Amino acid sequence: MAESQQQQQQQPSSQNHPFALRPGGPSPSSTPQPQPQKAQNSIYDLVSDDMPSYQNPRTPSGPGLNNTNGTPTFSPPQPQSPTLQQPQSYGQGSSRFPSQLYQFPQNESGPSSSGPYTDGPRNVQPLFAQHSGGAGAQSSRPVSRGAPNMIPSMPTGGSSASGPSTRPTSAANPNTARSPFSTPITSPPRQRPHQILLINPNSTRSMTEACLTSIRPVLPPGIEVTGYTAPYPAPTAIESTTDAIMSTEAVLRDLAKHAASNGETVQNFDGMIVACFSKHPLIDALRESYDVPVIGIMEASLYVARMIGGRFGIVATAARSKIFQDDAVAAYGLSHFYVGSESTHLGVLELETRPREEVAKRMGHAARSLAVKGADTILLGCAGMTELTRAAKDAVRDEDGRRTVNVIDSVEAGIMMMASLVDMGIPTSKKGVYKGEKEGRRTRGQNWL
Structure with missing residues (x-):
């Protein structure tokens, strides 16, 4: 003993x-x-x-070891206080293509003195992100109940600052509650907002204004968007291969006048979007000419559709647009996920000139037909349809009011995709198909741009 x-x-x-x-x-x-x-x-x-x-x-x-029967003994579990991690010190945000805010020159005479970046004499300003909710807005995300509520929130680039975290802890013993969710992090402030150029390759200025109006409520923080309307002799609508080639030539020549001195971009813009729902030749031409990312709204919406659904369809304008879209989807390698397009049998300009009820009815009928074919995601196949997104969404609602079929506004998808690329700081690759073409034209004595 x-x-x-x-x-x-x-x-x-x-x-x-x-x-x-x-x-x-x-x-x-x-x-x-x-x-x-x-x-x-x-x-x-x-x-x-x-x-x-x-x-x-x-x-x-x-x-x-229990010396009597050789069985192991264990100590009772002891609570362990979590270590309070202080937030890291983040540096100021940086941009892949830093530059100063550019003011385009304006002439004093003639009705065209406003230039492609402004809306006549009204001098349209770039779009800024619009924020909803205030400091008291609550989030529905899962929260971590194992971390103390003393970690302050990181500063954001928005106009309102959030206070200390009020995350709930375990009522019985806050030190023993373990959660798989970490403390949320927020983005550090940027030195300047990212600036995106939204290019309408046709010469219809009202279509540019409609695109800017539709994306204003959904702009991410720290993003500015400036609209650009193609100058004369660009066509008023892109409905054929000839229209696409003519608009490419007009826009390419005009943007070359405003190119930055280093040749990387057009003045201060960090990215450019071609707001035409097609495999527009201007997209590849701008990728050859500049280093900043350049995307088209059709390409962006196709990739978004593949991430949120299994099969997608497109609401097209005229019958020829439907054929163009079929070919473009095949060129992007997404035919397997494509149920087809449904035409509204309306021209691009008729989306604005026809009665709004008629256009909405045609879009709704095309959206329902695509849903019957098996599409769980529907793309609006023209930038001019952006103001009628609600008509397509209402048309594919279930009988009980639920919406199980997604409807994607291609202009909004382009803005969100471009904001992600700009935030990543990834330029257009210049080794391969998008290698700069200026040196080759200069060698041939054809430096006409």
Whole structure:
């Protein structure tokens, strides 16, 4: 009995034992302990010593072992306080293509003095992000209940600052509650907003205004969008291959006048969007001419459709547009996920000149036909349809009012996709098909742009 009591007094506390099982990991003891030898013919022979969550809690004899029957003993789980992590110090945001805000020159005479970047004498300003909600707005995201609520929120680029976190903790014991969710992080402020040029390759200025109006409520923070309307002799609508070639030539020549001195972009813009739902030749031409990312709204909406649905269809304008879209989807390699297009049998300009009820009815009929074909995602196949998105959404609602079929506004998809590319700071690759063409034309003596 004396030897047993003496041996129990010499047994170290499981709180300081390096192999004690704990809900928060190994013991915080800083005293190194020798690695015990592994006993044979034991259940612990089946457990790897490399596993951090389960260690052999005993030695061959003495501490951690019941000397009567040789069974292991464990210490009761002890709560471990989580370590308060201070927020990291983030530097100021940077841009891949830094430049100063550019003001385009304006002439004093003639009706065309406003230039392609402004709306006549009204001097349209670039679009800024519009924010909804205030400091009291609540989020529906899952929260971490294991972290203390003393970590301040990171500053954001928005106009309103958020206060300290008020995340809930466990009412019984806040130190023992473990959550798989970490403390949220927010973006650091930027030195300047990212500036995107929205290019309407036809000469209909009202279509440019409609695109800007539709994207204003959904602009991400820190994004400015400036509209550009193709100058004369660009066509008023892109409905044929000839229209696409003529608009490409007009826009390419005009933008070359405003190119930055380093040739990377057009003045201060960090990215350019071609707002024409087609595989427009202007997209590749701008990628050859400049380094900033350039995308088309059809290409952007196709990729978005592939991420949120299994099959997609397109609401087209005229019958010829339907054929063009079929060919473009095949060129992008997405025919397997494509159920087809449905034409509204309306021209591009008729989307504005025809009665709004008639246009909405035609779009709704085309959207329902695509849903019957199996499309769970429907793309609006013209930038002029952006103001009638609601008509297509209402047409594909279920009988109980739910909307199980997505409808994508191609202009909005282009803005969101471009904002992501600009935030990543990724320019257009210049090794391969988009290698600059200026040097080759200069060598041939054809530097006409």
